Amino acid sequence: MSKKIGEVILDINNISLSFGGVKALTDISFNVREHEIRAIIGPNGAGKSSMLNCINGVYTPQTGSITFRGKSFSHMDSHQVAVMGIARTFQNLALFKGMSVIDNIMTGRNLKIKSNLLLQAVRIGPAQREEEKHREAVEYIIDFLEIQAHRKTPVGQLPYGLQKRVDLGRALAMEPQVLLLDEPMAGMNVEEKQDMCRFVLDVNEEFGTTVVLIEHDMGVVMDISDRVVVLDYGKKIGDGTPDEVRNNEEVISAYLGTGH
Amino acid sequence: MAFFLETLFGGLMAGMLYSLVALGFVLIYKASGVFNFAQGAMVLFAALAMARFSAWIPVWTGISNPVVANIGAFVGAGALMFVVAWLIERLVLRHLVNQEGTTLLMATLGIGYFLDGIGQSIFGSDIYEINIGMPKDPVFAFQNVFEGGIMLNKEDLYAALIAAALVALLSLFFQKTTTGRALRAVADDHQAAQSIGIPLNRIWFIVWCVAGVVALVAGMIWGSKLGVQFSITTVALRALPVVILGGLTSVPGAIIGGLIIGVGEKLSEVFLGPYVGGGIEIWFAYVLALVFLLFRPQGLFGEKIIDRV
Amino acid sequence: MYYRENGQFKTSYRADQQIFPIAQDRWAVLLLIAAAFIVVPMLSSGYMFRAILIPFLIMSVAALGVNILVGYCGQISLGSGAFMAVGAYAAFNFFVRVPGIPVLLAMILGGLCASVFGILFGLPSLRVKGLYLAVATLAAQFFSDWMFLRIKWFTNDAPSGSVSVSGLQVFGWQIESPTSKYLFCLSILVVLALLAKNLVRGAIGREWMAIRDMDVAAAVIGIRPMYAKLSAFAVSSFIVGVAGAMWGFVYLGAWEPAAFSVDLSFKLLFMVIIGGMGSIMGAFFGAAFIVVLPIALNRFLPLLGGMFNVEISTAGISHTELIVFGSLIVWFLIVEPHGLAKLWAIGKQKMRLWPFPH
Numbered sequence: 001m002s003k004k005i006g007e008v009i010l011d012i013n014n015i016s017l018s019f020g021g022v023k024a025l026t027d028i029s030f031n032v033r034e035h036e037i038r039a040i041i042g043p044n045g046a047g048k049s050s051m052l053n054c055i056n057g058v059y060t061p062q063t064g065s066i067t068f069r070g071k072s073f074s075h076m077d078s079h080q081v082a083v084m085g086i087a088r089t090f091q092n093l094a095l096f097k098g099m100s101v102i103d104n105i106m107t108g109r110n111l112k113i114k115s116n117l118l119l120q121a122v123r124i125g126p127a128q129r130e131e132e133k134h135r136e137a138v139e140y141i142i143d144f145l146e147i148q149a150h151r152k153t154p155v156g157q158l159p160y161g162l163q164k165r166v167d168l169g170r171a172l173a174m175e176p177q178v179l180l181l182d183e184p185m186a187g188m189n190v191e192e193k194q195d196m197c198r199f200v201l202d203v204n205e206e207f208g209t210t211v212v213l214i215e216h217d218m219g220v221v222m223d224i225s226d227r228v229v230v231l232d233y234g235k236k237i238g239d240g241t242p243d244e245v246r247n248n249e250e251v252i253s254a255y256l257g258t259g260h
Numbered sequence: 261m262a263f264f265l266e267t268l269f270g271g272l273m274a275g276m277l278y279s280l281v282a283l284g285f286v287l288i289y290k291a292s293g294v295f296n297f298a299q300g301a302m303v304l305f306a307a308l309a310m311a312r313f314s315a316w317i318p319v320w321t322g323i324s325n326p327v328v329a330n331i332g333a334f335v336g337a338g339a340l341m342f343v344v345a346w347l348i349e350r351l352v353l354r355h356l357v358n359q360e361g362t363t364l365l366m367a368t369l370g371i372g373y374f375l376d377g378i379g380q381s382i383f384g385s386d387i388y389e390i391n392i393g394m395p396k397d398p399v400f401a402f403q404n405v406f407e408g409g410i411m412l413n414k415e416d417l418y419a420a421l422i423a424a425a426l427v428a429l430l431s432l433f434f435q436k437t438t439t440g441r442a443l444r445a446v447a448d449d450h451q452a453a454q455s456i457g458i459p460l461n462r463i464w465f466i467v468w469c470v471a472g473v474v475a476l477v478a479g480m481i482w483g484s485k486l487g488v489q490f491s492i493t494t495v496a497l498r499a500l501p502v503v504i505l506g507g508l509t510s511v512p513g514a515i516i517g518g519l520i521i522g523v524g525e526k527l528s529e530v531f532l533g534p535y536v537g538g539g540i541e542i543w544f545a546y547v548l549a550l551v552f553l554l555f556r557p558q559g560l561f562g563e564k565i566i567d568r569v
Numbered sequence: 570m571y572y573r574e575n576g577q578f579k580t581s582y583r584a585d586q587q588i589f590p591i592a593q594d595r596w597a598v599l600l601l602i603a604a605a606f607i608v609v610p611m612l613s614s615g616y617m618f619r620a621i622l623i624p625f626l627i628m629s630v631a632a633l634g635v636n637i638l639v640g641y642c643g644q645i646s647l648g649s650g651a652f653m654a655v656g657a658y659a660a661f662n663f664f665v666r667v668p669g670i671p672v673l674l675a676m677i678l679g680g681l682c683a684s685v686f687g688i689l690f691g692l693p694s695l696r697v698k699g700l701y702l703a704v705a706t707l708a709a710q711f712f713s714d715w716m717f718l719r720i721k722w723f724t725n726d727a728p729s730g731s732v733s734v735s736g737l738q739v740f741g742w743q744i745e746s747p748t749s750k751y752l753f754c755l756s757i758l759v760v761l762a763l764l765a766k767n768l769v770r771g772a773i774g775r776e777w778m779a780i781r782d783m784d785v786a787a788a789v790i791g792i793r794p795m796y797a798k799l800s801a802f803a804v805s806s807f808i809v810g811v812a813g814a815m816w817g818f819v820y821l822g823a824w825e826p827a828a829f830s831v832d833l834s835f836k837l838l839f840m841v842i843i844g845g846m847g848s849i850m851g852a853f854f855g856a857a858f859i860v861v862l863p864i865a866l867n868r869f870l871p872l873l874g875g876m877f878n879v880e881i882s883t884a885g886i887s888h889t890e891l892i893v894f895g896s897l898i899v900w901f902l903i904v905e906p907h908g909l910a911k912l913w914a915i916g917k918q919k920m921r922l923w924p925f926p927h
Contacts, residue, residue, distance in 0.1 A: 056789050082791030094786035096779050098847065106772075107779050111791040113772040117800060120771040121764040128583065131771065135582045174790065295700040355903040361699040362645050366842055367902045369835070374895025377888045385884055497707070497831070504704050536719070543715050546708035550693060553705050557697045 005226060006034030009210060010055075010178060013072075015064035017050055017234075024050040025061065025234045032178070037204055037211045039221045039242075042231035043254060048214045049091055051231070052180050055212075056088055057081050068178075082111060087176035089167040091183045091214075097156040101166050104155055105141055108173025109134040141169045145199060161192045168199065178210045179203065185217055193217065197224055222246065230254070267526050273416035275522020277485070280423050280478035281499035282506065282514040284471045287430070289508045291443035291467040293450065294353070294364045298372035300497060302472060305344070305379040307479030307488045309337035311388035326391070334476070341472030344375070349465045357450060357460070390483035419481045423515070426477060430470075431511055443467060447509070501549035507562020516560065521545045573921050588766055605755055610748045618747035625860045626754040627815045632840040632852035633765050634808030639838065640846030641769055642801035643781025644694050648706035649809055649837040651690075651713035654829035656683040656810025657817035658723050661732050664818075665725055672737050672744075676814040683810020684803045686713075691802030695795055710831050717826040733823030750819050757815065761808055766849050768804065777801050778847070809837075839894060843901055845910025854909035863890055 010032040017025040025047045032038045040048045053059040055066060057076035065074045068084055087108070096104050113134060119127040142148055145165045150158060155166055164184060171179055181200070185193045201224060203209050215221050221228060222242045230238030230245055232254040238245045245251055281303055288296040296302075314333035318324050323332075352367055398413055434440040445453040446463050454460050479488070499518070506517025521544075529541045558564050577592055579585040589595040613622060635649050660679025663670055686709070693705035717723050724732050737744040737753075744753050768774055776797040779787040784794050817824050836859055844855020866886050874881040881889075905911050 058785060058789065078788040079791055079793050082789065088789060090786065094783050094789075096782035096786070098782050099775065099778055103775055103778070107775050107787070107790055107792070110772060110776060115772070117768070117773055117804070120773055121768050123767040123771065127771065131586060132582045135586065139582075170790065352899050352903070359902075362643070363902055363906065365645070365700055365703065366838070367899050369838075370895045370898025370902070372895070373835075373891045373898070377891030377893075377895060381885065381888045381892070385888070500704055500707065504701065508700075539715055539719050543708065543711040546704070546711050550705050550708040553693050553697050553701055557701055 003035055003205060003208075005036045008032065009034045009069055010212070011067035012051070012055075013065045013067065015051070015054055015061045015066070017047070017054060017059060017061040023234050025054070025231075028064070028231070028234075028236050030229045030236065030239055032210060032212055033227075034177075034210055035204070035208050036226040037200070037213060037224055039225035039228045040212065040214045040231060041216070041218075041221055041228060041245075042237075045233070046231040047234040048231055049182055050234075052088060052182055052212070052214065055081070055086065055180060082174065085174070085177035086180065087171035087174040087178070088180035089164075089171050089182055089184055091186065093163050093167050095155045095163060095166055095170070098154065100152050100154055101142070101147060101158070101169075102135070102138060102151045104166050105138045105169045105173045106134060108170040109137060111174065138169075138173060141172050144172075144202070145169050146195075161188055164188070164196070165199075168196075172203065175207075176209060178212065181211060181213045181215075183214050183216065185215060185220060193220065200224065267530050268523060269412055271523035271526030272519055273413060273420065273522070274526065275519040276416065276420045276423050276515075277478070277482060277518075278499045278502050278522055279515045279518025280419075280426075280474070280481060282502040282518050283423075283427070283430070283511065284474045284478065285499065285503045286506075286508060286511055286514045287471045287474060288467055289447070289503075290434070290511075291447050292353075292464050293361070293447050294368065295361065295508070296471065297365060297368040298375055299471070299475060300494075300499070301372035301375040301379070302341070302344070302475040303479040303482065304488070305375045305479075306337050306341055306472065306476035307390065307483040308379050308383040308388065309340050310334060310476065310480055311390045311483060311488045312383045313337055314390065315388070330391075334480070337476050338473055341476055342469050345465055345468035345472050348468055349461060353464050354461060388483070388488040390480055390488060415485060419485070422477065422481065426474065427511060427515055430474075433470075434511070439463075439466060498545055501545040503559070504549040504552055504557075505559050507559030509563050510559070510561035513559055513561035521548065524548060586770070588770070602759065606752065610751060613747075613751075615747045618751050620864060621860060622751055623747070623754055623820055625856055626751070626758050627812055627820055628837075628840065628856035628860055629853050630754075630758050630761055630815065631809050631812035631837055632844060632856045633762060633849065634805045634810075634812060635837045636841045636844075636846065636848070636852045637765060637769070637777070637808065638801050638805035639841050640848065640851065641774060641781065642777035642798065642805075644691070644798060644801060645699065645703045645838075646706045646805075647703050647831070647834050647838060648690065648709035648713075650829045650831060650834035651706075651710045652683045652687055652806045652809040653813025653816060653833065654713050654717055654826065655686045655806075656680055656813030657824065657829065658717055658732070659683065659810070660814035661734060661817065662723065662725070664734060671739070672818065673739055676811055676818070679814040680807040680810040683813065684807040687802040687806025687810075688799050691799055691806075694798045694802065706834075707831070710834055714826055714830065717829075729825075731823055731825035732817075734818050735822070737818060744819070754815060754819060757811070761811065762849060762852075765804075765808065769849065773797075773800060781847075839898060841908075842898055843908055845908030846906070848907065848910035850913065851908050851910035854913070858909065862893065863887075866890055866893070 008031040012028055012030050015025055015028045016023070028047075028051065040051060042048055050059060054061050055076060057078035057080070060075045065072050066076060067073075068086070096107065099107075113130055115127040115130050119125075123131075142151055145168065147162060147165055147169070150162060155163055158166070168181070168184060184200070185196050188196065197220060200211060200213070204211050213221075213225065225242060227240060228238065228242055228245045229236060230248070230251050237250045237254060238248045240248075281299060284299045284302065285296060288294055288299070310333045313336045314329050317329045317332045317336070323329060348371060352371060356364055356367055400412070434443065442453070442458045442463055443466070445456075445458055446460065450460060453463075498521075502517040502521050503514060504517075505520060506513025506515070525541050525544050528544050529538075533540050552559060574591050577590075579590065584590070589598055609622070631649065631653060634652075635646065638644050638646050656676075656679040658679075659682035660675045663675040663678045664672065667675075690706065690709035694702050697705070718730065724730060739753065742749065744750055769777075776787070776792050779790070779792055780794055780797045780801075787797070788794055813829065817828070821828060840855030840859050841851065842855070843858055844853065845851025863886075866889055870881045870886050870889060901908055
């Protein structure tokens with residue numbers, strides 16, 4: 001069963017980002033099509049996380065623009081990005097350590113909760129019903145990620161692999177159109193990676209979520225992604241299907257060094 | 261015009277005293293990233309120690325020469341501050357490595373309360389005198405320019421000199437010595453400094469010792485001027501806005517910030533005060549700091565605060 | 570083995586989300602509230618009410634408010650005394666200037682004024698945090714000190730600078746005797762605690778905790794830091810303002826600005842730290858501790874001194890208070906940052922296993 005890859009929904013146009021004298025990104029342009037899995041790869045320090053941070057509004061690029069579903073922005077506002085339906089996970093997690101798994105994932109539902117402060121204080125009627133409705137959605141995600149046993153545990157006490165799943169769950173709770181994953185498999189063993197791959201593929205197939213994925217494991221990238229962008233020292237050096245990129249001279253020398 | 265200048269100078273002198281207390285804040289923050297809310301309590305504790313030692317030393321040793329008694333008191337109080345620094349490092353700081361700033365801040369609040377209580381238990385809570393021979397009589401300057409001259413306080417002038425000397429010494433210490441460099445490394449990142457072999461505990465001990473001595477000098481000057489009493493801690497609370505203005509990481513900032521606050525307080529009280537009911541000294545410094553926080557949180561000379569994701 | 574959840578299955582999310590999911594807890598709390606309303610008044614003397622119970626109740630309300638700001642939202646505040654002052658003076662002004670206004674309404678309006686004040690002085694939290702925010706809140710404290718001392722309108726032009734209220738009544742029920750004051754404060758506490766608990770376990774509570782734990786990630790999820798922080802200031806100041814009105818109207822009767830000084834702000838912060846940050850119950854523990862400690866020291870220290878033939882003066886007792894506070898703050902921050910509430914929770918965990926060791 002092959003999936004239908006749609007039109008371009010996310011367009012990165014000539015993004016340049018620098019911090020003081022350090023150029024993190026130089027004139028990056030690529031696009032992302034709806035329903036596809038787009039991988040961003042490159043050696044450490046290539047600027048991959050910075051790219052995602054630009055999309056999320058955490059960093060502001062000096063030049064260039066980002067177009068989402070036809071609307072162009074030179075600077076993204078984090079809140080607006082979330083409202084537009086772009087969610088993400090973080091390389092170093094970024095979970096709310098003081099809260100339980102359920103509460104962490106529930107924060108992802110925040111944009112969908114409509115009752116105001118006063119209704120929540122009294123918590124009868126609409127506020128109560130909303131809490132239950134969103135709890136149900138969160139439980140669905142918990143089932144999907146197979147972390148039921150840990151739902152009431154404070155996330156700080158969970159092992160790293162499970163924390164990564166909670167991070168993913170929180171992003172999924174937003175019911176995003178585009179999911180930005182920053183090294184979701186970092187620090188995992190083979191079995192955990194297989195589980196994570198399965199989740200990513202399921203999300204992409206079942207919900208049609210577009211996935212933009214930063215990943216170091218070449219096996220994973222070649223297996224699950226539809227197209228790949230390669231960055232090196234903040235510049236784009238490759239863009240195409242996994243096979244095209246695998247045979248690209250520049251990419252090979254970036255990863256293995258020019259001396260060989 | 262003469263009145264304006266008198267108020268100005270009075271403000272400068274008061275500001276110099278704030279700067280002395282602020283110096284202690286900046287030192288500890290610069291070198292350990294900890295904001296020491298207990299600095300005011302340390303000033304009081306040191307001043308109490310000095311005052312009482314100078315009264316007790318003649319009784320204990322029979323030496324009645326006041327200069328010797330004062331020097332002995334200063335050394336004794338200084339030694340006591342070293343002990344306090346050691347205890348703080350050992351019992352508190354060591355256990356709170358790499359906790360977030362708010363936790364450390366609240367811990368220093370606790371230390372402040374503790375020092376308050378212990379100091380007054382050991383040394384008593386009356387008003388004590390520190391007499392280090394500072395001249396109390398005023399001097400009239402610029403008599404040829406303004407009729408009658410501008411009244412200046414000799415004691416304040418000496419205090420300003422002492423403060424300037426202290427600042428110069430400290431700047432040299434930070435810039436030119438290995439320990440000073442190590443202190444700056446620690447302020448930047450505890451764990452990184454530890455990983456290159458800087459002995460964290462010893463560095464913190466040294467810093468708190470230095471801050472203790474600064475507190476002693478500040479306490480000595482304050483005490484000589486006002487008498488040692490509990491209100492020193494409330495005045496120390498007024499030194500907080502000074503570090504905001506000057507920048508938490510800047511020694512010259514502490515001085516300049518103190519002068520600005522001192523002058524601002526006096527001038528605003530005298531010239532603005534009557535319009536709004538008076539007594540605005542109690543909030544002027546803080547509201548000024550508030551304005552800075554909104555527009556330039558790093559103060560005049562501090563380093564920009566960067567938040568990493 | 571009596572305190573266990575065996576057999577208590579939850580078949581709906583509503584059941585799982587309730588405030589006290591374990592049946593034993595529910596019963597215990599209901600009994601406690603009933604006892605508080607019925608039994609305590611029967612057994613307590615006027616002194617108990619005046620010196621311990623009423624201050625405890627009012628300080629619990631204040632600690633509740635401060636905990637929401639400091640414990641749940643992570644915004645440090647050293648200006649809580651100012652919010653109490655605004656609540657008290659605003660309620661006072663409504664009470665004396667609007668003839669016939671009900672006391673409760675005046676107090677609520679006082680709380681709302683404190684809320685506005687809180688939002689105003691909470692604006693710096695959008696730019697700075699930690700120590701810098703602490704300094705901003707101190708600005709609120711000192712400004713409020715000055716405001717109520719110098720601006721005559723606030724004190725209804727009282728020549729002495731102090732204000733007083735009398736003749737409190739709620740729907741015809743006179744609040745004069747210690748018992749009626751106690752019941753009045755208790756009712757307000759129960760209502761506010763329930764509202765606070767609902768907020769804290771709902772969406773806004775999660776927003777606050779998200780901002781506390783990692784505000785950058787919170788923004789990326791779609792939480793607006795400005796809304797979360799300012800709402801924390803608003804709700805917290807409202808509750809603290811109402812507590813201030815209670816303190817002035819019910820406990821003090823007559824007061825001047827010094828009643829709400831920076832010392833009170835520090836005390837409130839200590840209540841939250843010792844009681845437990847980020848915990849509704851922590852507010853009660855902290856308030857109880859801070860209210861009872863001076864009294865306990867007052868009784869206990871002279872006895873202790875007598876055993877060693879040491880005379881302990883009143884000054885000595887207040888110094889000991891400082892020493893105990895200071896050491897406890899440091900001790901709790903090192904050993905159990907979540908305060909007495911966490912120790913209580915650990916105790917309950919052990920109770921679930923008792924009498925088995927593990």
